[in-house]
Amino acid sequence: MKATYDAAGDVVVVTGGARGIGAGLSRAVAAAGGTAVVLDVVEPEAAGPGIEHVAVDVSDRSAVLAAVAAVAERHGRIDGLVAGAAVQPRVDLVETSEETWRRAIDVNLNGVVWSCQAVLPAMTQAKRGSIVLFSSGLANFGRAQAAAYAATKGAMVPFAKSLAAEVADRRVRVNVIFPGVIDTPQFQAANPTGPERAHWAATTGIGQPDDVTGSLMFLLSDACTMTGSILTRDRAYSQEDL
Numbered sequence: 001m002k003a004t005y006d007a008a009g010d011v012v013v014v015t016g017g018a019r020g021i022g023a024g025l026s027r028a029v030a031a032a033g034g035t036a037v038v039l040d041v042v043e044p045e046a047a048g049p050g051i052e053h054v055a056v057d058v059s060d061r062s063a064v065l066a067a068v069a070a071v072a073e074r075h076g077r078i079d080g081l082v083a084g085a086a087v088q089p090r091v092d093l094v095e096t097s098e099e100t101w102r103r104a105i106d107v108n109l110n111g112v113v114w115s116c117q118a119v120l121p122a123m124t125q126a127k128r129g130s131i132v133l134f135s136s137g138l139a140n141f142g143r144a145q146a147a148a149y150a151a152t153k154g155a156m157v158p159f160a161k162s163l164a165a166e167v168a169d170r171r172v173r174v175n176v177i178f179p180g181v182i183d184t185p186q187f188q189a190a191n192p193t194g195p196e197r198a199h200w201a202a203t204t205g206i207g208q209p210d211d212v213t214g215s216l217m218f219l220l221s222d223a224c225t226m227t228g229s230i231l232t233r234d235r236a237y238s239q240e241d242l
Helices: 020-031 061-075 098-126 137-141 147-154 156-170 185-190 195-202 213-220
Strands: 011-015 035-040 051-055 080-083 129-134 172-178 230-232
Touching: 011 020, 011 061, 011 098, 020 035, 020 051, 020 213, 035 061, 051 061, 061 098, 080 098, 080 213, 098 129, 098 147, 098 156, 098 172, 129 156, 129 213, 137 147, 147 156, 156 172, 172 213, 213 230
Parallel strands: 011 035, 011 080, 035 051, 080 129, 129 172, 172 230
Antiparallel strands: none
16 A cells, blocks of 8 residues: 655645655645745755755744745745754763753754744644654653653653644644654764664664654644654564663
């Protein structure tokens, strides 16, 4: 069975979409006839018709609100938000600086909140919209030197379920995806070549960014009627795998 999606006229905001999973999704949205608006501090690797870029640091609430308001004004609609912007510091907790800790909270958690606040006015007015947030297997199992990342990703499920209940009567859906171990630039930085990377390859396997695209397109589509739900590509991690 093959799935195809028609995104003609749809506008999807993708935070952190310059690289990795977000870039793959942007290409898929554009190929399906929609417009992907990438909010990222760096230029996106995906470019061409149907892909726009706005330089925004998602930790800056006023900048996010202004950027998304401009998108809504320019296109007259916002149909989807995929909140993928994140940082993943790898450091022992005792050595974690206040700046590093606050940066993880500001991007991974506050950035999601600001992005949701920004898109909801257009979605609720249209009584149509889909928001997708990212969590991680580390939120369930933890990992040495990943306390900041795991803590912020652990917040995604209760946040999404609460927001889903809040906006359900306005026909806006909010779901969470656990993408699994994916070979993104962020993963590469946190898991450099060597024994650690070999461990992931031999246990859980390492996927490619485009492996997540189909799941995201489904969650954004009208075919997905669920909300407050979790879609996981994580395999059955054991503590030994982590």
